[in-house]
Amino acid sequence: MxxxxxxxxxxxxxxxxxxxxxxxxxxxxxxxxxxxxxxxxxxxxxxxxxxxxxxxxxxxxxxxxxxxxxxxxxxxxxxxxxxxxxxxxxxxxxxxxxxxxINRLSCTVTLQKGDIPMPPTVITENINQAVKAVKKFGKAVFKPLYSSKARGMLVVEDHDNCRSEIENFQASGNTTMYIQKMIDIPGKDLGVAFLGGKYLGTYARRQGESWNTCTSSGGKYEPYEPSQEIIELAQKAQSLFDLDFTCVDVVETDQGPMVFEVSAFGGFRGLINACSIDAAALxxxxxxxxxxx
Missing domain, CATH: 3.40.50.20 (Rossmann fold)
Structure with a gap:
């Protein structure tokens, strides 16, 4: 060739x-x-x-x-x-x-239409409704529609100053606010990788000192053997997009596994570092x- x-x-x-x-x-x-x-x-x-x-x-x-x-x-x-x-x-x-x-909202709409379990999520441009969502969730993560590795994300808790935090978040370029309930995670979340729609492997991102598991925030890659339930959920989620290579971000919760997102591009580093899988070669x-x- x-x-x-x-x-x-x-x-x-x-x-x-x-x-x-x-x-x-x-x-x-x-x-x-x-x-x-x-x-x-x-x-x-x-x-x-x-x-x-x-x-x-x-x-x-x-x-x-x-x-x-x-x-x-x-x-x-x-x-x-x-x-x-x-x-x-x-x-x-x-x-x-x-x-x-590639757009967080588009990804979420596709996952929701496919009945994929996700953390509770509210979308609004209205400050009052955003405050209401924070009060409902107790603690929420505000996520830019275009971001990766937790860049630009903001954790907002239900307190007297939360409105000003939300106003600042919206004013910084986030007209449409993507608000997701902050859920308890077991110290890690998972990257479940697929190539040509076929399961390739799973790595964990172990949480560091930050609230998120991103390696840029101190998280560490670890090998992980997921349950068949997790693989099947991730398989269903990625099938909605039909990407040639992707990773599905999955978190284990008290209510069962949930999906954060399906990556538009997928990542190589977690697979090679944690699983010794050379995704680039494959x-x-x-x-x-x-x-x-």
């Missing part, structure tokens, strides 16, 4: 982008990382270029990241790729499937085998 030219759309220099590009290069002899902010689409000529690289001349694109930060700009970039698919070049995962997961094999079928 050394004649295949497969580019990775991602963030040049970032670990997950480069490890996937390296894995593809190892199997094909070709390496190309595409940064979407440097891409130009010409609708008349049906061309998509990064510098001198004509992406329409490649055999496939694999989307690992769509930008260094989560923002509405991601939708613009994915729309370009959605049109690019008309040219007939395979894209993994399909842009429209990523679009359903993903590259999956893409090459699919192109060969």
């Amino acid at each position: 050394h004649n295949l030219k497969i580019a990775v759309i991602g963030n040049p220099g970032s670990w997950s982008t480069e490890v996937l590009a390296d894995a593809l290069e190892k199997k094909t002899g070709y390496k190309c990382v595409v940064e979407m902010s440097q891409v130009t689409m010409d609708f008349d000529s049906r061309s998509l270029f990064q510098g001198e690289v004509d992406l329409a001349s490649l055999d496939a694109l694999v989307i690992k990241k769509i930008g260094p930060v989560y923002s509405p700009d991601m939708f613009n970039r994915l729309e370009i790729l959605r049109f690019f698919c008309k040219i007939g070049i395979p894209v993994y995962s399909r842009p429209e499937r990523i679009m359903a997961a 993903y590259s094999e999956y893409v090459i085998n699919d192109l060969s079928s």
Whole structure:
């Protein structure tokens, strides 16, 4: 398969982008990382270029990241790729499937329509209703619609000053407020990974000193053997999006396992560090085998 030219759309220099590009290069002899902010689409000529690289001349694109930060700009970039698919070049995962997961509200709506158990959640632009939700929950996590690794999230408790905290959160760019009840977790949550819709493995994120389990906040990856119930729940959740590679964030609660979200891109590091699963190599094999079928 050394004649295949497969580019990775991602963030040049970032670990997950480069490890996937390296894995593809190892199997094909070709390496190309595409940064979407440097891409130009010409609708008349049906061309998509990064510098001198004509992406329409490649055999496939694999989307690992769509930008260094989560923002509405991601939708613009994915729309370009959605049109690019008309040219007939395979894209993994399909842009429209990523679009359903990349926005926290869109992801939640899809999960709710699929009857996936989640922590109680309220969506509102109204400050009074947001205060009411905090009083109802006792303690709530306010989550930006575009964020990862708990960036920009705010924990708000029911107290006299909670209104001002909520007003500040909304004023900082969160017109639509995503408010989720803060639930007790058993010191960890889980990343349940799937490749081509098939279960790949599970890692735990052990909580550090922070309220969240993110490794950027002191959390640690650990191996974990989930119950069949957890695997089946995560399988059902990811099937609603049909992504080529993804991780489902699951938490065990007194009411049973619940899903926080389905990742638009999925993570490699937890799988390699906790489970010794080289997801980048497996993903590259999956893409090459699919192109060969």
